[in-house]
Amino acid sequence: MTATASQSVPGWAGGPYRTMSGTSMATPLVAGSAAILKQRHPDWTGERIKNALMSTSDTTGGSPYEVGTGRVDVASAVSSTVEATGSVEAAAYGWPNADAKTAPRTLTYRNEGDADITLALALDTDVTAYTLSRSSVTVPAHGTTEVSLTLDPSKVPAGTTFSGHVVATDTATGTTVAHTGFALFKEAEMYDYTITLTGRDGKPLSGNVALHTADSSESTLIAVDGEKTLRLPSGRYTATAYVEVPGDTADSLGQALLNSDETTLGDGHTSGTADLDATKVRKAYAVTERESEETQAVFNLQRTYANGTGVNWSTSWLLAGMYDSLPGAHEEGVGRFAARVPALAAEGEGPRRRDRNRAGHRTDAAAGHRVPRRLFDPAHRVRGPGRGSRLHRARRTGQGRDRRPQRRRHRDGAGSDGRRRGRVPADRRQQHPWTPVSEP
Secondary structure, three states, rough: EEEEEOOOOOOOOOHHHEEEEOOHHHHHHHHHHHHHHHHHOOOHHHHHHHHHHHHOOEEOOOOOOHHHHOEEOHHHHHHOOOEEEOOOOOEEEEOOOOOOOOOOEEEEEOOOOOOOEEEEEEEEEOOEEEEEEEOOOEEEOEEEEEEEEEEEHOOOOOEEEEEEEEEEEEEEOOOEEEEEEEEEEEEEEEEEEEEEOHHHHHHHHEEEHHHHEOOOOOOOOEEEEEEEEEEEEOOEEEEEEEEEOOOOOOEEEEEEEEEEEOOOOOOOOOOEEEEEHHHEEEEEEOOOOOEEEEEEEEEEEEEHHHHHOOEEEEEEEOOOOOOEEEEOOOOOOOEEEEEEEOEEEEEEEOOOOOHOOOOEEEEEEEEEEEEEEHHHHHOOOEEEEOOOOOHHHHHHHHOOOOOOOOOEEEEEHHHHOOOOOOOOOHHHHOOOOOOOEEEE
16 A cells, blocks of 8 residues: 655655555555445445445456455445445365365346446356356346356366456446456365363363374474364374473473374374373483483484385474473383483482492382482482592592592502402493383
């Protein structure tokens, strides 16, 4: 639209007018045009004003799917004595649509002039799926005439999306006086795929869901507010989502990976669902062979297809510092944890020394695995630098501030205090991998 512009607009040197486009510009223009028509015809209803603006607009050469019925022309709407139905309801056929029926639509032409007018009617397409009951019609003065438009889906293939105009021309002058928009949509092979997203509290959850397909390694992000149904072509689909869940304590927060089972659409499967339920997740953690503290956690889910039956895809997430737990809904996911030797070591009340293994862990025979000591439990007392601290390394090497002489080790394996000490086996000196486990 072209509107008066303020002279104070920074950087504008194009004079008192400027051209702008967009919904925020079109809305006031159309509203003002409707107000002018209402002032000219106080007895007109809103529907009639709408038809007058639509049927007398400038189509600009675009289809209704591209530009609607066109660009509003208020001068034409005010001065024209002929108006028509602005647009008719689109004929939409969802899949399956092999037995879809024809859709008749009624067009009304109105003549506000004092003399009868003959209109030549034509479609802006030669496709036989769209037909008019008459190619010419005479509209009496101050009267109306109806014409039928038939849309036949059997004459177009599935996957068709078409829109066009019925154009009315005054036979006396050869001038186009009105046009009506119409459309037909015949859906390609599509199926319902419903995604439900549930929070840890069992209530519907809003969030982004990644939709994975066996045909691509890329995913599509879908905004879901509790539940959403998509129309998808035949194929295999999996949905994943990362959501926040409460941790073990009041001030604890976890990041959970939710993933659905793979669903097949087509080949006899007319619909599918993806149930992403945070109430079913279980906490993933790791138990180490030696005393350590976690520095990083990553959850990775990967789908691989054998013999080229699909395109492999994966999703992974690096746990941010604000999260202290990593729950997952399926055991197929792999939790990767990075750890280091703690900078501080602690000691306190606990099992006797013989109940500890060589890595400093208590042995829980009932559970069948080693349980790490709690480094920062109030019951423990910090006793000095841990095995990973700089000071500890300085003591071991004789470098840095602490240059204590190292105790001599005799060839027979005894230290300077006479106590025998054996070497730590090579496999004990290596950092052992973390063992992923999970708990309800």
